[in-house]
Amino acid sequence: MKLDPTVLRTMSKEDFRVLEAVEKGMKDHALVPLPLTTSIANLRHGGAHKIVSSLLRDKLLSHERTKNGYDGYRVTNAGYDILALQNLKARKIVAALGQRIGTGKESDVYLAVDLSGQQIVLKFHRLGRTSFRNVKKKRDYFGNAAQQAHSWLFLSTLSALKEFAFMKALYDVHYSTPVPIAHNRHIVAMGLVRGVPLYQVFPKQLSAEQAADIYEQAIALAARLAKHGLVHCDLNEFNLLVDLSEPIARLDNGDPKPVVTLIDFPQMISTKHPNAQELYERDLACLRRFFELKIQCTI
Ligand SMILES: Nc1ncnc2c1ncn2[C@@H]1O[C@H](COP(=O)(O)OP(=O)(O)OP(=O)(O)O)[C@@H](O)[C@H]1O
Ligand SMILES: [Mg+2]
Structure with missing residues (x-):
């Protein structure tokens, strides 16, 4: 889906109020009927009909009718994007x-x-x-x-x-x-983190010492997380960002020490999870495989 934030600029307070009213109605309705939308929005001048039409035109709402005659509205993904962006803008x-x-x-x-x-x-x-x-x-x-x-x-x-x-x-x-x-x-x-995901780092860009250092940092991250009772569950070359541009420290051989940043946390679990051990080992195995095959670094 294409995200078009320009509608944010032209939307009025009332437009947001109606969009939010449908969102609220969706908590207990798959499709929110117009009268309910109007009542939740509680607009000073009554009817939300005109506003609903413009939200439909901008594809922030969709209008649906079920086979058994139920008629109502729901917020589209684009509508949800706009509501969240507006919130971040207002804050x-x-x-x-x-x-x-x-x-x-x-x-x-x-x-x-x-x-x-x-x-x-x-x-x-x-x-x-x-x-x-x-x-x-x-x-x-x-x-x-x-x-x-x-x-x-x-x-x-x-x-x-x-x-x-x-x-x-x-x-x-x-x-x-x-x-x-x-x-x-x-x-x-x-x-914004400087650097690129590890999978985009060419082996030629790294010295053997730097490659080993990134690997050690990644393993240390997994171990520290486990000490805090957590398993990342997606600890791999896509979720480690590596920056070699501005060294804040040097390795023993004088090479710039890579700055490694961990991202992407929604799938993280507790070490008390029944599969925690298996998932922890899978994280470590993925890292080892990547370093052996792609970076060709002996671990
Ligand atoms: N804070 C950040 N700074 C710089 N780049 C980032 C940042 N967060 C994410 N990225 C870039 O966006 C990409 C995707 O981010 P992320 O891994 O968090 O999401 P994802 O893999 O799409 O999530 P999912 O696992 O749900 O599919 C990263 O590989 C990275 O290139
Ligand atoms: Mg990711």
């Missing part, structure tokens, strides 16, 4: 949205600019991209909510909430993670 966290820098199975990652002109990152969680069975299989934290939820947006919000909470907890005890800035609905705002 003065985001001033402008920039280009997309990453697309995962379950997220879109964008550059953005904050009010001081600094670049930040917005990660939009999009759990609807995989099948429901996969979501349930991969993410164990939905519990009953998954059965109740008729909304992917709800699952994406849970995922963002979990990512932000982990990032903040780890950052607070000085793990090398992006700076957690804020979250709203399915979006996590965080600091």
Whole structure:
């Protein structure tokens, strides 16, 4: 889906109020009827009809009719993006949205600019991209909510909430993670990390000592997380960002010490999880395989 933040500029307070009213109604209605929307929005001049039409035109709402005659509205993914962006804008966290820098199975990652002109990152969680069975299989934290939820947006919000909470907890005890800035609905705002994912680092760019150092840092991260009762569950070359550009320290041989940052936390689990041991070993095995095959570094 293409994200078009320009509608933000032309939307009125009432437009947001109606969009939010449908969102509220969706907590217990798969489709929110117009009278309910009007009543939740509680507009001074009554009817939300005209506003609903313009939200439909901008594809922030969709209108659906079931076979048994039930008629109502729901917020689209684009509508949810706009609500979350508006929240971050109102809280003065985001001033402008920039280009997309990453697309995962379950997220879109964008550059953005904050009010001081600094670049930040917005990660939009999009759990609807995989099948429901996969979501349930991969993410164990939905519990009953998954059965109740008729909304992917709800699952994406849970995922963002979990990512932000982990990032903040780890950052607070000085793990090398992006700076957690804020979250709203399915979006996590965080600091922009310098460097590239490890899979994009060419072996030729690294000395043997640097490769070994990155491997050691990754293994140390896994061990430290385990001491804190956590398993990352996706600790691999895609979720380790490596920066070689501005050395803050040197290795014994004088080479710049790589700065390694861990990202992507929604799938993290407790070491008390029944499969924790297996998943911890899988993380370590993935790292070892990557370093042996791709970086051709003997471990
Ligand atoms: N804070 C950040 N700074 C710089 N780049 C980032 C940052 N966060 C994410 N990225 C870029 O976006 C890509 C995807 O991010 P991330 O791994 O968090 O999501 P994902 O893999 O799509 O998530 P999922 O596992 O749900 O599919 C990363 O590989 C990285 O290139
Ligand atoms: Mg990732």
